[in-house]
Amino acid sequence: MFTTVLQNLFNALQWGSFYSMIALGYCLVYGVLRLINFAHGDIFMMACYFAFFIATFFLSIFLGLPGPVIFVITLFLTIMVTAGLGVFIERVAYRPLRKKGAHRLYVVITALMLGFILENGNLAVLGASSRRFPDMIDKVIISFGGVNLTNLKIIVILSSIVVFFILNLIVNKTKIGMAMRAISYDKFAIPLMGIPVNKVITFTFALGSGLAAVAGILFGMSYPVLDPYMGMIIGWKAFIAAVVGGIGDIKGAFLGGFILGFIEIIVVAFFPSSYKDLIAFVILLLILTIKPTGFFGVAKSTKI
């Protein structure tokens, strides 16, 4: 019994890590722009595919290279490419709308549509076949007292924590982080202070997409069957997790992801899995009813 609980604890930590990492990306963009970037889940999906192609390419070119080196190369390149995609999307889809002063509603709809474009574009270009993510790191199963962990599981959990701290550092301790918080505070006064708003926003998208890339690679390694719709549901759920944690607060998004992960795992442990979303979202709804700003959110004007 105890080992089962412990095992499920680690299962929940791993599952929650993915929600957390994706929720952080949502939170970042929302914090700066007040834009719910619904395409974020699909950027995550694209990151998975980028990583798939990059890893496959390097594994076939440099046969002798050890897995971890390829992993690092893949991680680096995927973050770059995905950040590029995020910035590209911002340039072609969001910025023109922002320039014309379009209402936020239109920007959100644009984000939703972009998500569908990414999904179906992927479907059109790559076909509907699921793909198998290559193994870059030899899987080691570590068992202690009946609890089985893979090295990957530990990497995932640690990565989400490291990502959170790095992000926290960037937002709170660097100049660009200060600029991000400033835009969040008052986006009309900030350009007057000589802060290049568009540059900061570009950086925000690069950072958010980079986070999605880290999540994407680790997700591909943990659940190695890829398909074009993989990002949709997990993206929406991560967004809800961010709201429950208190969107606009990095800590809130981070913990919100874990809360959702834990609730889902606990529900499945006791009920048929089809009740998972039902019960999980009822609980989340209750949390929001009691505290509409989310767990850690406070009604304040800087949302980051």
Next chain:
Amino acid sequence: MLKKTVLSVLFITLLVIPAALFAGGQSEGNVIKIGFDIPLTGDRPKVGEGTKFAAELIKEKVNAAGGLEVGGEKYMLDFIYVDNELKAESAVQAAFKLIEQDQVLAIVGPDGSTQAIPAGQVANDNRTPLISPWSTNPNTTLDRPYVFRACFLDPFQAPVAAKFASEQFGAETVSVMYNLEDDYSKTLAELFKAAWEEKNGAGSVLNFESYGNKDQDFSVQLTAITAADPDFLYLPCFYNKVAMIVPQAKDLGWEKPVMGSDSWGSADLVKLSKGAVKGYYFTTHYAAAGAVGATKDFIDEYNEAYGYVPDDVGALSFDAVNIVLQAIQNAGLTGDLQTDRDAVKDAMASLESYPGITGTMTFTPDGDPIKDAVVVMVNDDGEFEFVATMQP
């Protein structure tokens, strides 16, 4: 702006109308039209591809020989493939389109039970013969004289799996994990549970776990199963799910055998699971490794044309299309669509000992063939190797 829109609408209309007329005009001359209601996109496109490729093999061969001979006359084959996206609603629409718009003589497909059950209803209501290559759910053909299948039924497969596991692993306890949102998986899991408990007494099924279509993480269910430590795991799931579940089970320390159903039988199974399924067994319709005679000829031709060994959907589709053609030959053609549809249906129902490549088939009045199940093992080369044929 408005002018532009009007112009472009006009332009599109002008483009579409002749195309539609053209498509409609094709029914001139000696042509037999057969429709295919299959998943070419969606979660499991390989399934639809298997059906399409097998059908194309037959079509090319028949048309190269000048057409199918019916009552002394040669008829060219025209196969119309409509994508059902692996959705029940789309399968119904596809069936309507084939029956009413394309005026096909008979329909092959849908492959999966989830789509075949509603599409079969449409075909039966519109008195058009339909044969599903791969749907193993009883409801597909139940009380539907126009609906047939080329494979055995779920109730048949579950006791075969139970019997085989008892004999092969000497198993007494089992855990079952299935997809709650999939009619096929759910029915099979329930039937298997009933068959197993009848054999080994109540309580011999240690876990009866479920998951949903969009789930990617199965760690909780697998944690419970691993903790219960049964003699083997029964996994009546589709290959894409199997490929996710099995590696996760191994990560959680699972070392015992796993057994599955015919939905494992896809060329993608081993590739997607990266060999994690090697050494596991499943019940199915045919085995590619160790095939002889007409079955081997089909496999060789298919492999030559498309570069991979056909899975059982391919083999069953090959049989399904040939059964339709045989029935057409037996029935003869009058030129009146509804009369011909009725005649083809009657001819199909009265086929006896038809020598298909997946076994000899005789149809029961319900439209289900009587044939053996095959148990195969995924061998070290990732091939599906013949182990035994079995009746429950």
